[in-house]
Amino acid sequence: MKVLTGVRYGGYSKPRGLGEMVDLFHKEIKMHIVLGKHPNILSLYDWGFMDWPAGLGLGRKPYMLLEMAYGGTLFHAIQMHSQRVQCAPPPKDTRKKKPPAWWSKLFGLCTVRIRKEDERKPATAPPPKLPALSLDAKITIMVLVNALRGLTHLHKQGIIHRDVKPENLFIASKDTDCIKTLSCRYMIGDLGLSVRADSSGKAWGGAGTPAYTPPESRSGGCWSYLGDV
Template sequence: MAADCIGDYRTLKLLGKGQFGEVYMGERRTDKKRFALKSICTKYVFRGISMDRILREVESHKSLPKHENILDFIESISVGGYLYIVLELCELGTLEDYVTPKNPDRETALSFMVDLARGLNHLHSNGIVHRDIKPENILLAEQARGAPRCKISDFGVARIMDIPSADSKLDGRFGAMGSLAGEEYFNTLCGTPIYLAPEVGDKHYTKHCDIFSLGVVFYVLFSPERTREGRLSPWVKNGTLFYVASDYDIKQQIEKHVHDEGICELILSMLKTDYHSRIPASALEEELLRVAVPDDEVFFVACFLVAVTLMFLIFPAPLFVLALFLLTFGCWQFVPRGFFRGIL
């Protein structure tokens, strides 16, 4: 049970229950700004996880450089046998809360995918393997225009890893930092089964397991299938989980619901059962942008910008503004519904 006042914060209401405790909406008394407060009871051990390990994982989030697609860590406060982690508040809820009723269109789905690719690449670039990528651990922040912004959250089972040097032959098998041995970091079964990568069944964790989990998340953005309870349903056929399905069965399932060839091929490259063959997070954003902005759209916008430049050079200021308005009005119906339309 949270106290009414926690440091400089006043709890407003219970938002839900996380892996290690309850989550509250809190308000900072100095400026009335609202945050999420996650409570962890320091008197107990959760699933064999000591409080020291939890504190180390809090430190991993605290030390992570800020990124627009990673939930912001504000501070941590110890009060009355509880550790409170103060985080950015995303009042739109989780990705599952959004996708289940709305069934986002292609452009919105691609916007989410780019956000998540950027966030995951930020984690991996800073030596963190999340290990529990799923819709419930992706929060949505409202933006002034366009689709909400996705933010990866919940580092409860994340691990800090040494980033290998360029000539490393470890192929992603990072060593663990800190006092805990690598075996303790990698050989503990964790994550959510329906989003797990195949190699996790053998208790083998690398950055590639996050790619597989994110591939399943990408798939559910396009799949209309739901469970009896109305939740997202990432199954292959006959209720088979992705991590035990064959490459052939995964391909059949993805092609069943993802009809855009470029997106389909990208998701399949993330869901290879052999983790060595999966696309890395560092290349994922570039591939998504290539899919999101096809060549015909790039050509159209290039021609539009050339026309604007020529008008700027030819016409005086008042005529340029009028000509630009007429050009934009005349071309608007031909602008592709995609990334550049949001800019124009």
């Protein structure tokens, strides 16, 4: 469940007023209705206004009942992975040690003879081998594929997200087995800053998190589909 309290994140410090908060709430609801159901978009199930208990200090606030992301956000997963890497033992030195001097003197002559015989044989270069991808690289590709599928659906509906970042990419499953099989599902969420693009595929107005905002939107406030990528 997402409750709009007016508190800003992502570099903002000034809280939103009630009017702005309600406008963003209705705007996000409309975006979810336009997008419908998609496996890489966080689904919306219900929304409305609720009078929260006095002890919470929320009063009457809008809420959205969204699809449960059991794995949290991509930002949280990156933090957890970084902590595991820092706590891991240092890798063992697998480099071959240089033989002692007496070894070279004793077997140096045999080595020279073998090399000369090898030079007589025709050289056949082995076919080039592509480097094997590490697990981290495979996971990165999996995240990008899921995010691009979600963005493709947004852009086909004429919507620019304007705030794509690890905090807004949600992981559907908490089970880590999907990492081994590369079958994890990532979903784009937080459509409060999304806008409909005009006929030229652009939108105007400053928005987004400064660290993830494209340069063209900072200077003139112009957004396009490319800004999400």
